[in-house]
Amino acid sequence: MDDKDTKLVIAIVEEEANRVCKDHKVRCTSFYNPAIAKAVERNLFKLGDIGFTRYGGYTEAERTIFILYPSYMDSPQDSSIQVIRVKWNPQYYNVDHRDILGSFIGFGIKREKIGDIIIDDGNAFVFIICGLASYITNNLERIGRAPVSLDIISCEEVTVPEPRIKTINTTVASPRLDSIVSACFGLSRTKTLPYIDNGSVSVNWEVIQKPDHILDTGDILSIRGLGRGKVKDFGQTSKKDRLFIVLEKYI
Numbered sequence: 001m002d003d004k005d006t007k008l009v010i011a012i013v014e015e016e017a018n019r020v021c022k023d024h025k026v027r028c029t030s031f032y033n034p035a036i037a038k039a040v041e042r043n044l045f046k047l048g049d050i051g052f053t054r055y056g057g058y059t060e061a062e063r064t065i066f067i068l069y070p071s072y073m074d075s076p077q078d079s080s081i082q083v084i085r086v087k088w089n090p091q092y093y094n095v096d097h098r099d100i101l102g103s104f105i106g107f108g109i110k111r112e113k114i115g116d117i118i119i120d121d122g123n124a125f126v127f128i129i130c131g132l133a134s135y136i137t138n139n140l141e142r143i144g145r146a147p148v149s150l151d152i153i154s155c156e157e158v159t160v161p162e163p164r165i166k167t168i169n170t171t172v173a174s175p176r177l178d179s180i181v182s183a184c185f186g187l188s189r190t191k192t193l194p195y196i197d198n199g200s201v202s203v204n205w206e207v208i209q210k211p212d213h214i215l216d217t218g219d220i221l222s223i224r225g226l227g228r229g230k231v232k233d234f235g236q237t238s239k240k241d242r243l244f245i246v247l248e249k250y251i
Contacts, residue, residue, distance in 0.1 A: 009036055010043050013066065017050045020068045028080040030112035030129070031056070031063040035205035040066060056115050057081045057127040057155040062205075063115040065129070081115065082133040083125050083153050086143070090122035093146035100124055103143045107136060120161040127155070166249040167232070171242035175234065177203065178211035184221060184229040184247045200224040227251070 009032065016027050032040060037054060044052050044066070051071045056064035069076055088095050097117050104114055104126065115127030128136070137150040172179040181201060182192045192211075199207050202222045203215065215221075215231050222228040228250045235244030 006036055006039050010040055013040050013068075014043065014047070017044065017047055017052075017068050020070060021049050024070055026067065026069045026073075026076050028068070028129075029066040030110075031065055031115045031127075032112070033205050034062055034064075035202075037064050037066075044068075051075065055081070057083065058116075058158055058160055060160065061116050061127070063127070065115070080130050081127055081155060082130045083127055083155055083158055084133050084136055085151050085153050085157075086124040086126060087149045088122055088143070088146040093144070095119070095124065095143050095146050095148075099144045099146075100126060103140060104128075104136060107140060109136065118158065118160060120159070125153075125158045164251045166251050168247040168249060170245060170247070171238055172245050173242060175215050175243060175245075176211060177201070177208060177213040177215060180215050180231065180245065180247070181221060181223065183245065184249055185223060185226055195223055195226075 013029055016029060019025075020027050029040075041052075041054060044050060049071050051069045051073060053067040053069075053075050054064050055067060056062065065080060067076060067080065086095075086100060097119060100117055100119075101111075101114065105111060109128070109132055113129045113132055117127075118125040133152045137152055140148065140150060142148060168184065170183050172183050178189060178192050178196060181187065181196070182189050185192075187195075195201050196209055196211050199209055200223055201208055202224075203213065204220050205222075217231055217233055219231045220228065221230065230248040230250075232246040232248050235246070237243055
């Protein structure tokens with residue numbers, strides 16, 4: 001999303017907050033990525049008479065909703081997210097995140113109504129706004145070429161696998177975006193720059209198109225179509241004036 005889209009989301013959530021205060025009823029937003037959610041959260045803190053909880057179905061969720069309620073109320077127990085468990089035979093079929101998301105959207109479900117998708121050896125857990133799960137489970141029979149079975153479970157029943165991470169210990173010329181992207185994804189600087197220029201590179205889920213953008217410890221990198229990495233730590237400078245760095249590449 002660009003800045004205009006972010007402002008639109010903030011305005012929509014603010015209108016929802018006004019309805020909460022007027023009607024004295026709990027309301028929930030759509031799912032937002034971390035960058036948008038941060039902006040929404042900052043704005044909600046500025047509003048009076050509104051309480052909110054940011055939730056994505058499990059502790060480490062990336063895409064989250066906001067549960068909005070009058071400030072005099074206790075935080076309500078969330079019942080706005082359901083989970084669809086998808087099963088297929090991994091011996092014969094390969095189903096990935098894009099396949100699942102495409103199938104759900106193909107059934108008319110808007111992207112903002114779908115949260116995280118967790119895949120683990122022939123199973124997937126799809127977090128979705130409550131009320132839409134039954135429609136999908138009653139109608140979706142295949143994802144790509146793979147026959148699938150679906151059932152609805154609670155968030156508490158989801159098993160989140162440990163992420164597979166490759167640790168990269170290397171040196172870079174500087175903490176600039178182009179240098180670190182090159183090191184993390186094994187690209188030459190010549191091949192790195194087009195990804196940055198065309199808006200395929202995000203830092204902490206925000207598109208960054210400046211090669212000289214300086215990264216910090218903990219920053220999350222992603223390149224559309226290539227994957228995701230993280231700046232784990234910076235070290236000292238080498239004798240050749242290069243910066244030691246520890247990166248994590250999600251595989």
